[in-house]
Every structure is written in structure tokens, then in C-alpha cells.
Amino acid sequence: QVQLQESGPGLIKTSATLSLTCTVSGGSISSYFWNWIRQPAGKGLEWIGRFHTSGSTNYNPSLKSRVTMSVDTSKNQFSLKLTSVTAADTAVYYCARDGTYSSSFAYWGQGTLVTVSS
Amino acid sequence: QSVLTQPPSASGTPGQRVTISCSGSSSNIGSNTVHWYQHLPGTAPKVLIYSNNVRPSGVPDRFSGSKSGTSASLAISGLQSEDEADYYCASWDDSLNGHWVFGGGTKLTVL
Numbered sequence: 001q002v003q004l005q006e007s008g009p010g011l012i013k014t015s016a017t018l019s020l021t022c023t024v025s026g027g028s029i030s031s032y033f034w035n036w037i038r039q040p041a042g043k044g045l046e047w048i049g050r051f052h053t054s055g056s057t058n059y060n061p062s063l064k065s066r067v068t069m070s071v072d073t074s075k076n077q078f079s080l081k082l083t084s085v086t087a088a089d090t091a092v093y094y095c096a097r098d099g100t101y102s103s104s105f106a107y108w109g110q111g112t113l114v115t116v117s118s
Numbered sequence: 119q120s121v122l123t124q125p126p127s128a129s130g131t132p133g134q135r136v137t138i139s140c141s142g143s144s145s146n147i148g149s150n151t152v153h154w155y156q157h158l159p160g161t162a163p164k165v166l167i168y169s170n171n172v173r174p175s176g177v178p179d180r181f182s183g184s185k186s187g188t189s190a191s192l193a194i195s196g197l198q199s200e201d202e203a204d205y206y207c208a209s210w211d212d213s214l215n216g217h218w219v220f221g222g223g224t225k226l227t228v229l
Contacts, residue, residue: 035218044120045155045163045206047218061214094162102169103210104153108162 002027004095004109014118018082022095022109029053029076033098035105036069036080038091046091048080085116121146122207124221131229135195138224140207142188146219150210152190154183157204157223166205167192194226202228 008020022034036048049059051069059067068081082089092111099106123141130136140152154167165174167183170190182193190209194201207221 044204044223045157045208045220047208047220050218058216058218060217099165099168099174102153102172103151104165104168104208105155105163106165106168106174108164110162 002097002107004097004107006093006095006109006112008093008112008114010113011115011117012085014086014116015084016116018080018085018089018114018116020080020093020095020112020114021077022079024076024078024097029071029073029078033103034069034071034078035096035098037094037096037105039094039111040088040091048082048093051078087116090114090116120222121211121219122209122221124205124207124224126222127225127227129227129229130194130197132197132199134197135193136197136226137194138192138205138207138226140190140192140221142190142209142219144188145213146188146209146211147185147190148188149212152183152185153208154181154190154192155206155208157206163206197228199228202226 003025005023030053033050033052035050051057066083071078092113094111095109096105097107151169155163156166157163170185171183180196184191205224211219
């Protein structure tokens, strides 16, 4: 069974760069689309972006200028970097993978809370 | 302001049938499939319906989805207390190089 686990600092300063890693177990990171999704407190889900190990990427147009995603296939990990963060970036961040037979987000990490504070 | 529009809340009594709507446009729901997610507090969202009307293994047949034009709906029949959760629709949007969009979410309360 595929499992995803987010990791990274829970508290970062305003204007810094948010860096998160998602470690994949129970399956290879090769193939499939790997996504980052977040949920600010009291708000809905917001898709941040995705990449495929073929190199294909798509980002949320509202975040595109600040987002970078990468992969380390040797560690079965993929990463998110979000630059110039503000309090509005405080959220629970999830990593997710699409399904074997559908484009839905079939596998999710448990989520990690990132708080941005000055 | 979410790209897909859902009612912020819905409610029903045990055993009732409730529906949650999701309205989009030609660049998302009108051109692509819709997925529905159930989100319980403190847990990861779970896919409830994918590709408009397909239930993953393990999802009760009380849950069903449909799509027509630029709108979609999630129906829950035989409402149970454990169905109380937030529900989100999602669809791929073909504009701006393509991106996923979510509805704002619907909080379902079982009275």
C-alpha cells in the first residue's frame, strides 16, 4: 500500500522560503503525478501544483511565481519550495498522488501544519 | 473565491437523502471529469467518487455522483452520523496551462 509522509519545519518566518518533503513508501516515485495541496485554517482545499517524474509540471496560477517542485528518486522523495511566505501561507500542507486508474488524488499524506510568523 | 461553487453547508436527518452541488464552467467541469472528496477533521481527505460517478473500493453505495454540462452533484442516501464531514468537488481546468481547481467545500451536518 502506497503511503506518503510530509516533513519539514512547523514554524517559519515571514519572507522566508517554506521547504517541505514528501517521502513515499510502498511504491516507486517513478511515474504518476505528485501533488501538493494545502488547507488554511477554516478554509477549503487549495491545490498548489504537481509534477511528473517525466518532467511535466503544472502549478496553481496564483502561486506559480513562488513555487518550485523537485524530486529525489534515489530517496523516493519529492519536495516543495514556496518563497517569500506571508501569514496567508499558514496552512496544513498535504502531499498527494493520483490514482492508478484515475486522475483523482487517491493517496494522501497525513498533512503537516506550517505556521508563518514574524 | 473558489473556481468551483458549492453550497457552504448542507444538513439532513439520519436516513434522509442529501445532495451537494458543484458548479463550474466549460474549462473545467464542462471538459473534464469531477472527483469528490470527504474530509474529516484531523485526517487526510479521502476520495469518495472519481471520474464523475465511480466509487473506489470500500466506499458504500450510499454515495453516488453525477455530472451534467458544467455542473456535478454528490448524493448521499441513507444518511448516517458518520457522514458528517466536509465535502469537496474537484476538476481539472484547461485554462492557464492547466491546473486543478476545488470547490469551496460543503459542511454536511447530520441533525
